[in-house]
Amino acid sequence: MRRAVRVCVVMATLALIWAPTQARADGSNAYVSPWIAANTGAGFDTAFFDFNDNTRASFGFQAGYMGHGIIGAEADFGWTPSFFGDTDIFSNNNLFSLMGNVIVGWPIGGTSGASIRPYAVGGVGLIHTSVEAGILFPVNASKNDWGWNVGGGVMGFVSDHFGLRGDVRYLRTFATDTFDPLSVNFNPGEFHFWRASAGVVIR
DSSP states (O other): OHHHHHHHHHHHHHHHHHHHHHHHHTTTOEEEEEEEEEEEEEEEEOSSOEEEOOOEEEEEEEEEEOTTSSEEEEEEEEEEETTTOSSSTEEEEEEEEEEEEEEEEOOBTOSSSSEEEEEEEEEEEEEEEEEEEOSSSOEEEEEEEEEEEEEEEEEEESSSSEEEEEEEEEEEEESOSSSOGGGOOOSEEEEEEEEEEEEEEEO
16 A cells, blocks of 8 residues: 555655646646546446445546647646545545646647637546445454546636636446456456546646
């Protein structure tokens, strides 16, 4: 688990360093976008356990680079405290995800100044869950899984460097029990949820 967390921290740090560097090199087309979101539709689809829960608040940021074309790259980090609820069954729990994505968006109005960029996005990465649960039999468990995400949204810029962003994504694990590239089964996994986010974009 610690190794996976270190990988996440390194990837997120590199993304934050890389985006401003690319911005200076190519006309401020890199961006950082902090966001707040609502996670919904979460579930485990298994023969032994079926979990579905209410909407939960989530926080995070994206850092990416679109260039003057329509294809770019993006790192996406999300954090959800109490993802599985705050009842006695799941008393202390959280989820974070880190995805490396390809983003495709058409810049309506250009790549500087006021403009709109609708986009589609998708990629793979880490989905980590941590749960302290149980009333009669306490459980403390952390799990790292390879996962994927796909979605879309729109960025709207009001100036060269500032805009707003709306985004909807579907996240799901692959069918694997460990964070190990050699054991990934590229069939849909058991854990999944939707995320709808809104935030600002600093370009």
